[in-house]
Amino acid sequence: xxxxxxxxxxxxxxxxSILAVPLFFISPGACAAELSITEFINEFTQNYYQQKFLxxxxxxxxxxxxxxxxxxxxxxxxxxxxxxxxxxxFLLNIASAMAYMQRHLHGDSAPLAEVDPVIKEEMExxxxxxxxxxxxxxEERFLGNFVMxxxxxxLEEAGxxxxxxxxxxxxxxxxxxxxxxxxFRMQRWINRISQKKIxxxxxxxxCHNGKIAFSANNDEHCGKCHIAGKPEAEKLHNxxxxxxxxxxQVAERVGAQWHPENLINGRLPVDRFGLIDxxxxxxxxxxxxxxxxxNDYKERTRDNKILFIxxxxxxxxxxxxxxxxxxxxxxxxCHPAFFRDKLGGNDMKMxxxxxGRYCGHCHGKVSFKFADCKRCHSQPPNEQVDALIRPTMH
Numbered sequence: 001x002x003x004x005x006x007x008x009x010x011x012x013x014x015x016x017s018i019l020a021v022p023l024f025f026i027s028p029g030a031c032a033a034e035l036s037i038t039e040f041i042n043e044f045t046q047n048y049y050q051q052k053f054l055x056x057x058x059x060x061x062x063x064x065x066x067x068x069x070x071x072x073x074x075x076x077x078x079x080x081x082x083x084x085x086x087x088x089x090f091l092l093n094i095a096s097a098m099a100y101m102q103r104h105l106h107g108d109s110a111p112l113a114e115v116d117p118v119i120k121e122e123m124e125x126x127x128x129x130x131x132x133x134x135x136x137x138x139e140e141r142f143l144g145n146f147v148m149x150x151x152x153x154x155l156e157e158a159g160x161x162x163x164x165x166x167x168x169x170x171x172x173x174x175x176x177x178x179x180x181x182x183x184f185r186m187q188r189w190i191n192r193i194s195q196k197k198i199x200x201x202x203x204x205x206x207c208h209n210g211k212i213a214f215s216a217n218n219d220e221h222c223g224k225c226h227i228a229g230k231p232e233a234e235k236l237h238n239x240x241x242x243x244x245x246x247x248x249q250v251a252e253r254v255g256a257q258w259h260p261e262n263l264i265n266g267r268l269p270v271d272r273f274g275l276i277d278x279x280x281x282x283x284x285x286x287x288x289x290x291x292x293x294x295n296d297y298k299e300r301t302r303d304n305k306i307l308f309i310x311x312x313x314x315x316x317x318x319x320x321x322x323x324x325x326x327x328x329x330x331x332x333x334c335h336p337a338f339f340r341d342k343l344g345g346n347d348m349k350m351x352x353x354x355x356g357r358y359c360g361h362c363h364g365k366v367s368f369k370f371a372d373c374k375r376c377h378s379q380p381p382n383e384q385v386d387a388l389i390r391p392t393m394h
Contacts, residue, residue: 035066040066044056044094047059056101060098060105060106067102067111070095072111074094074098074115078122085122092119099116136228136229139164139237143369144366145168146188148193149162162229163225163227164233164237165225169236172256175290175291177292177328177329191203212254244258259286259287260286263286269281273371275369279324304323304387306322307320307389308320319385320376338358338361350370
């Protein structure tokens with residue numbers, strides 16, 4: 001028979017990529033002849049995917065002697081490479097189907113006894129993985145908060161909870177450009193934050209030095225950051241629990257301004273998703289964050305607008321205001337890494353943004369969600385506006 005790994009058209013590409021063994025074309029009468037383990041697995045898999053149960057039955061009836069080795073080979077295949085849970089379970093489900101038919105048709109329970117514990121262990125591990133992922137969802141429910149859990153084992157040994165970093169609380173005092181990109185690159189997990197660097201006066205230690213903010217080189221302060229999962233973390237993802245006196249005190253120390261008297265009932269304004277409306281706070285002069293830690297810093301903003309014509313008739317156009325954005329961030333935060341600095345040079349689509357590209361680098365992570373459509377799609381198509389025009393936006 002001629003070996004060909006990619007010619008069983010009934011199997012989707014995902015399944016083909018899972019099978020690290022070569023696939024063969026099997027003629028209708030091939031079952032009567034001797035099959036190799038690989039050929040047996042390929043034919044069984046094809047029948048399994050196409051739900052040809054009678055063909056599977058006949059195959060196992062005639063080649064039951066191959067089932068034990070086939071099951072073992074599929075189990076071993078799950079251990080190779082970096083397969084996902086779904087890919088491993090696909091292979092194990094095929095092995096399980098073989099093993100059940102082997103027990104039913106030949107009274108041989110050994111293959112089933114081999115594959116069942118593997119499936120059970122795989123399910124247990126996936127349950128643990130999901131539990132670990134969901135464990136911090138509550139902590140990160142407020143946009144911009146994230147749990148720094150990459151050193152989980154070392155933290156556990158030291159009796160410390162992970163750090164819960166609240167972007168919003170820092171944003172009350174500092175514009176984004178204070179940290180990005182001079183101190184931290186604007187991408188999660190890429191900065192390799194460590195206590196060693198912080199204590200040395202790098203990263204968070206640039207501010208947490210006992211002068212600008214509490215010192216990170218003081219064991220008494222550990223609980224101020226290592227707070228994820230603790231009851232006291234509630235104040236970091238519930239703006240209603242904000243301590244105005246504390247914020248005002250810190251603001252005065254760093255050179256920012258905090259005017260809680262301009263808030264209605266002392267509450268931060270929020271959008272319909274319960275997220276802070278930062279532009280309203282600026283308009284109402286609730287806060288004036290600092291733009292740099294350097295005394296000789298010169299503010300640089302770009303004051304023009306770009307009109308994106310929506311391709312859909314049922315939504316308004318998008319009016320992008322450079323000044324609103326460059327008040328917060330440096331031009332280098334977006335150009336050229338995420339946007340080509342050329343009108344019409346970026347083929348932006350909502351599906352790409354939702355995956356973290358273009359505007360999605362911030363929106364949905366630290367800035368308002370895409371679900372709040374009218375925050376961007378706010379310009380009526382028949383209304384004149386003084387702006388550069390970008391023809392279409394998908």
